[in-house]
Amino acid sequence: xxxxxxxxxxxxxxxxxxxxxxxxxxxxxxxxxxxxxxxxxxxxxxxxxxxxxxxxxxxxxxxxxxxxxxxxxxxxxxxxxxxxxxxxxxxxxxxxxxxxxxxxxxxxxxxxxxxxxxxxxxxxxxxxxxxxxxxxxxxxxxxxxxxxxxxxxxxxxxxxxxxxxxxxxxxxxxxxxxxxxxxxxxxxxxxxxxxxxxxxxxxxxxxxxxxxxxxxxxxxxxxxxxxxxxxxxxxxxxxxxxxxxxxxxxxxxxxxxxxxxxxxxxxxxxxxxxxxxxxxxxxxxxxxxxxxxxxxxxxxxxxxxxxxxxxxxxxxxxxxxxxxxxxxxxxxxx
Numbered sequence: 505x506x507x508x509x510x511x512x513x514x515x516x517x518x519x520x521x522x523x524x525x526x527x528x529x530x531x532x533x534x535x536x537x538x539x540x541x542x543x544x545x546x547x548x549x550x551x552x553x554x555x556x557x558x559x560x561x562x563x564x565x566x567x568x569x570x571x572x573x574x575x576x577x578x579x580x581x582x583x584x585x586x587x588x589x590x591x592x593x594x595x596x597x598x599x600x601x602x603x604x605x606x607x608x609x610x611x612x613x614x615x616x617x618x619x620x621x622x623x624x625x626x627x628x629x630x631x632x633x634x635x636x637x638x639x640x641x642x643x644x645x646x647x648x649x650x651x652x653x654x655x656x657x658x659x660x661x662x663x664x665x666x667x668x669x670x671x672x673x674x675x676x677x678x679x680x681x682x683x684x685x686x687x688x689x690x691x692x693x694x695x696x697x698x699x700x701x702x703x704x705x706x707x708x709x710x711x712x713x714x715x716x717x718x719x720x721x722x723x724x725x726x727x728x729x730x731x732x733x734x735x736x737x738x739x740x741x742x743x744x745x746x747x748x749x750x751x752x753x754x755x756x757x758x759x760x761x762x763x764x765x766x767x768x769x770x771x772x773x774x775x776x777x778x779x780x781x782x783x784x785x786x787x788x789x790x791x792x793x794x795x796x797x798x799x800x801x802x803x804x805x806x807x808x809x810x811x812x813x814x815x816x817x818x819x820x821x822x823x824x825x826x827x828x829x830x831x832x833x834x835x836x837x838x
Contacts, residue, residue: 525691525693528693529691529692529693531693532692532693532695532696533560533692534560534562534568535560535561535562535563535696536560536561536562536563536692536693536695536696536699537558537559537560537561537692538559538561538601538692538695539553539554539557539559539571539575540553540554540689540690541553541554541575541627541628541679542554542575542679543679544575546641546645547638547641547642548625548638548641548642548645548646549625549627549630549638549642550630550634550638550676550677550679551627551677551679552574552575552576552625552627553571553575553576553599553627554571554575555571555572555573555574555575556570556571556572556573557570557571558570559571559601561601561602562810563696563810564602564808564810564811564816564817565601565602565603565808565810565811565817565819566808566809566810567600567601567602567603567604567605569604569605570605574625576599576623576624576625576626576627577598577599577600577601577605577608577610577624577626577627578605578610578623578624579605579606579611579614582623586621587621587649588621588622588623588646588647588648588649589617589620589621589622589648589649589650589651590613590614590617590620590621590622590623590648590650590651590652590653590834591622591623591625591642591643591646591648591651591652591653591746592609592610592613592622592623592624592625592626592653592655593625593626593630593635593638593639593642593652593653593654593655594626594627594630594635594654594655595626595627595628595629595630595631595655595657596626596627596628596629596817597626597655597657597753597817597818598610598624598626598627598655599624599626599627599628600626600817600818600823602808602816602817602818602819603818603819603820603823604820607820607823607824608624608823609624609818609823609826609827609830610622610623610624610626612823612824612827612828613827613830613831616827616828616831617831617834620650623646623648625642625646626655629677630677631657631658632654632655632656632657632658632661632750633661633665633666633669633674634674634676634677635654635655636654636669636733636736636737637669637674637676639652639654639737639740639741640740643740643741643744643746644744647744648744648746649745649746650746650747650834651746651747651748651749651834652741652744652746652747652748652749653748653749653750653751653830654737654748654749654750654751655750655751655752655753656750656751656752656776657752657753658752659752659768659772659773659775659776660725660772661725661730661733662725663725663726663729665725666725666729666730666732666733667729669733669736670729670732670733670736727775727778727779730775730776730779731778731779731782731783733779734779734780734782734783734785735782735783737783737785738783738784738785747786747837748784748785748786749785749786749787749788749830749833749834750780750785750786750787750788751787751788751789751790751826751829751830752768752776752787752788752789752790752791753790753794753805753818753822753826754766754767754768754789754790754791754794755767755806755815756794756798756804756805756806756814756815757814757815758813758814764794764795764798764799764804764814766791766794766795768789768791773789773791777789786833786837788829788830788833790805790822790825790826790829793825793828793829794822794825797821797825803821804819804821804822805818805819805821805822805825806818806819806822807819
């Protein structure tokens with residue numbers, strides 16, 4: 505009798521767990537429904553999202569939309585041979601599952617430029633270094649006629665990353681879509697749970713880590729290496745007949761007195777700007793515009809109603825500011 509009751513209890517528990525998973529999965533269809541990504545065979549990016557699928561997110565900002573036929577965040581599909589005037593490369597700030605697709609930097613800039621088409625291949629985890637490694641393949645595929653715009657979320661890079669980029673040994677980002685990991689990714693709730701556990705683990709690791717030894721980490725590449733990196737970017741773009749614009753949007757925080765604090769130091773900015781100028785690359789530092797908007801209008805470029813104030817990914821105001829400043833550069837160049 506006891507064994508029978510135990511089996512009944514186990515059965516009830518299992519049924520409850522399955523029902524709970526089903527309910528949470530349905531809930532996440534709107535709360536956290538991020539597409540799975542797959543290795544990008546053409547090399548324009550290391551991976552791209554599953555094409556033509558619905559997405560939604562309410563964990564940081566509120567948005568929903570549809571990924572285009574190539575697996576990127578654009579209001580339109582890409583057709584073979586379609587003219588692209590401006591190619592935008594970047595990270596999760598540019599695929600931007602945090603704002604409406606019409607509010608993306610690429611969408612705003614496309615609207616401002618009128619007949620000139622902007623195509624966005626920004627995608628999660630693609631840092632400036634990763635985009636640099638993908639630049640040649642991206643330009644070869646999309647053949648932009650005027651500009652390639654590259655997002656830089658930081659302007660300092662580990663020496664090893666720059667060296668590996670220059671010698672062609674920088675590792676590509678992996679896309680784990682096979683086996684049990686690939687199977688679990690198909691469930692929206694399990695993906696949310698995994699992201700929460702990963703975030704919690706990273707926060708604990710950061711708190712428990714000893715004080716950083718910057719001399720050991722070599723966290724900032726030398727001006728000479730940075731200059732060589734920009735020379736490589738300019739050479740690749742020149743062969744494709746396009747001009748490079750690099751824009752940096754610094755992290756923002758508020759101090760105890762409510763003043764806006766920008767993440768980049770003047771020294772780092774000077775080194776990065778000089779490397780760009782040495783190699784004919786236009787550099788846009790969004791720090792001044794961010795500071796102006798906050799001081800005059802109390803508008804922050806990062807953060808959402810359901811996230812930390814002034815931090816995290818770019819919000820719709822930040823996207824609008826970046827698009828406007830890029831537009832100014834492009835119009836002044838004519």
